[in-house]
Amino acid sequence: xxxxxxxxxxxxxxxxxxxxxxxxxxxxSYQPIDDIFPMDRFEGIKIxxxxxxxxxxxxxxxxxxxxxxxxxxKLYAIVDAFAQSNGHLTLSDARYINTVKLFVNxxxxxxxxxxxxxxxxxxxxxxxxxxxxxxxQSLDEMRHSQTQIHAISxxxxxxxxxxxFRHHHDYLPYLQVPKSFFEDAATGGPFEFIVAxxxxxxxxxxxLVFVPFISGAAYNGDMxxxxxxxxxxxxxxxxxxxxxxxxKFVLEQDPVNVPIVQKWLNKWTWRGVRLLxxxxxxxxxxxxxxxxxxAEAWEIYFEENCGALFRDLAxxxxxxxxxxxxxxxxxxxxxxxxxxxxxxxxxxxxxxVWLPSxxxxxxxxxxxxxxxxxxxxxxxxxxxxxxxxxxxxEATAVPMQCQVCQIPMMFxxxxxxxxxxxxxxxxxxxxxHFCSDHCRDIFEDEPEKFIQSKxxxxxxxxxxxxxxxxxxxxxxxxxxAEALAFxxxxxxxxxxxxxxxxxxxxxxxxxxLAKAND
Amino acid sequence: xxxKAIDTYEFxxxxxxxxxxxxxxxxAGWDGHLLFSSPYAWPLPPDLPFxxxxxxxxxxxxxxxxxxxxxxxxxxxxxxxxxxxxxxxxASIAANGLSHKDALRFRTPGRDGLNGAGI
Numbered sequence: 001x002x003x004x005x006x007x008x009x010x011x012x013x014x015x016x017x018x019x020x021x022x023x024x025x026x027x028x029s030y031q032p033i034d035d036i037f038p039m040d041r042f043e044g045i046k047i048x049x050x051x052x053x054x055x056x057x058x059x060x061x062x063x064x065x066x067x068x069x070x071x072x073x074k075l076y077a078i079v080d081a082f083a084q085s086n087g088h089l090t091l092s093d094a095r096y097i098n099t100v101k102l103f104v105n106x107x108x109x110x111x112x113x114x115x116x117x118x119x120x121x122x123x124x125x126x127x128x129x130x131x132x133x134x135x136x137q138s139l140d141e142m143r144h145s146q147t148q149i150h151a152i153s154x155x156x157x158x159x160x161x162x163x164x165f166r167h168h169h170d171y172l173p174y175l176q177v178p179k180s181f182f183e184d185a186a187t188g189g190p191f192e193f194i195v196a197x198x199x200x201x202x203x204x205x206x207x208l209v210f211v212p213f214i215s216g217a218a219y220n221g222d223m224x225x226x227x228x229x230x231x232x233x234x235x236x237x238x239x240x241x242x243x244x245x246x247x248k249f250v251l252e253q254d255p256v257n258v259p260i261v262q263k264w265l266n267k268w269t270w271r272g273v274r275l276l277x278x279x280x281x282x283x284x285x286x287x288x289x290x291x292x293x294x295a296e297a298w299e300i301y302f303e304e305n306c307g308a309l310f311r312d313l314a315x316x317x318x319x320x321x322x323x324x325x326x327x328x329x330x331x332x333x334x335x336x337x338x339x340x341x342x343x344x345x346x347x348x349x350x351x352x353v354w355l356p357s358x359x360x361x362x363x364x365x366x367x368x369x370x371x372x373x374x375x376x377x378x379x380x381x382x383x384x385x386x387x388x389x390x391x392x393x394e395a396t397a398v399p400m401q402c403q404v405c406q407i408p409m410m411f412x413x414x415x416x417x418x419x420x421x422x423x424x425x426x427x428x429x430x431x432x433h434f435c436s437d438h439c440r441d442i443f444e445d446e447p448e449k450f451i452q453s454k455x456x457x458x459x460x461x462x463x464x465x466x467x468x469x470x471x472x473x474x475x476x477x478x479x480x481a482e483a484l485a486f487x488x489x490x491x492x493x494x495x496x497x498x499x500x501x502x503x504x505x506x507x508x509x510x511x512x513l514a515k516a517n518d
Numbered sequence: 519x520x521x522k523a524i525d526t527y528e529f530x531x532x533x534x535x536x537x538x539x540x541x542x543x544x545x546a547g548w549d550g551h552l553l554f555s556s557p558y559a560w561p562l563p564p565d566l567p568f569x570x571x572x573x574x575x576x577x578x579x580x581x582x583x584x585x586x587x588x589x590x591x592x593x594x595x596x597x598x599x600x601x602x603x604x605x606x607x608x609a610s611i612a613a614n615g616l617s618h619k620d621a622l623r624f625r626t627p628g629r630d631g632l633n634g635a636g637i
Binding site for chain 2: 038039042043044189337340341344345375378379382393395396397398399400401408409410412418419420422424427428430431432433444445446448449451452453454455457458461462463
């Protein structure tokens with residue numbers, strides 16, 4: 001007897017997506033929905049029709065596993081080949097390794113924070129559509145963090161400043177800037193988080209992070225970093241589209257959402273660009289073979305691309321954040337201000353610094369004709385003289401920091417590059433200082449949040465940067481040395497100048513062995 | 519504005535004076551000398567004479583600038599949190615009316631940075 005064959009039609013993408021996302025949800029029967037999802041209303045965002053949420057990629061879990069697994073196989077094949085062929089010796093120059101250090105200490109832990117943030121909000125939205133999208137992004141971010149750490153671990157076997165990246169991210173003063181940035185976002189509600197990270201960071205600013213680091217890797221022979229960059233690229237494209245979809249969805253739901261979203265865009269564009277100070281510096285000073293200047297990247301990726309984006313959002317009543325005006329004024333100063341700071345504060349960093357060579361300075365003059373020669377070249381020339389005389393200039397004192405972005409107060413008044421900018425506010429009988437009007441505005445909007453900031457310098461003064469069991473009253477106690485020990489910075493190895501560092505010496509030695517006969 | 523939150527949201531300031539073991543945090547920056555990338559912070563005993571603050575912690579860092587030696591402190595112009603301030607050099611930090619997290623800035627007329635260029 002023949003068995004009747006029921007020919008089942010294969011499900012289309014749309015049907016499969018519906019079944020694998022909304023189809024997995026259910027109507028609660030014995031608990032009020034507000035009790036199940038207590039977090040998605042307190043921010044004041046009003047959503048009337050969750051069904052209007054459309055995932056632009058309609059990605060389902062099974063497809064997700066398949067794509068990601070393929071990318072993993074390719075990535076690890078290259079990472080292994082890089083390790084086995086001593087790929088680190090094909091770099092343009094040993095100075096490039098400091099870019100890798102900045103990346104693993106400053107950015108890979110943010111991918112992990114992003115994973116946690118999206119996992120958190122993936123529980124908070126009452127509709128299953130955005131929950132599934134957040135869950136996928138959460139997995140992506142975890143994968144990015146892991147692949148970056150794996151790829152960079154090849155460098156950690158040979159060079160300093162990377163082994164303690166987790167501890168450094170938690171405690172090292174300059175890394176409190178990226179850390180507190182993400183903590184601010186993760187302690188907002190789910191809508192603020194998704195606007196801050198999903199839109200402001202992943203959409204508005206992502207190219208200014210991604211392109212400089214990954215093109216920098218490609219230009220400087222870093223096959224490992226280049227590969228994790230490419231492996232993450234398709235995810236980033238998905239995150240960008242998701243970020244845009246979220247913004248449009250929220251803005252279309254209710255007019256009361258518009259001013260709330262605008263406030264977040266103003267805040268997070270500013271906070272994002274303050275954080276990108278590190279990238280600006282990397283781009284202009286830390287790549288031996290340069291890709292493009294920070295100013296050029298800003299023109300392409302912000303002025304052109306994001307200008308178009310904000311024009312598109314104008315129909316909802318969204319305007320370009322007012323801070324952009326100041327960012328434009330700082331464009332030709334940012335990287336120089338930062339490198340001048342890191343040069344002198346090199347004692348508490350986990351990467352090495354150096355003075356730009358004559359050729360570097362000529363490039364900087366050409367890229368920054370209005371600012372470099374007038375304001376910054378004289379500093380480098382003076383410091384070069386100090387180094388030549390055997391008395392390198394170094395600022396060992398603790399810098400004053402901004403209460404919001406936590407960056408040392410190194411920025412100048414907008415339009416006056418020779419005066420440092422300071423703003424001040426009082427709250428509940430305590431006083432606070434800020435690097436800018438925009439950081440002060442952020443404080444004044446939520447003072448109760450930012451009075452909790454852990455200001456790295458203050459933590460040292462309070463005695464919170466000592467190892468357990470330390471007795472600060474003991475004879476001959478040296479608080480600076482103890483703080484370095486607590487930070488797990490090996491003085492003279494992890495910090496200081498590149499010239500004469502063990503990294504510089506080892507790279508030259510090993511590359512010599514790889515390229516010549518004994 | 520109050521923080522929007524799911525419950526009462528009130529915290530103690532992390533950097534209240536009493537958390538600093540009797541010291542008082544004072545910031546100072548030297549205007550027109552951008553060789554120093556930012557003002558700096560020091561936890562100072564409130565009974566420290568102002569002149570000792572200059573000769574000790576401040577000199578240790580600012581003394582690297584060729585303009586530092588031989589500053590005429592009588593002509594230096596000070597501000598405290600943006601307002602005019604005239605320190606009594608012999609009086610202590612506390613007797614000068616300085617309080618925790620005050621931000622001082624000073625200008626040294628005639629000594630305006632490398633080649634007078636504000637650096």
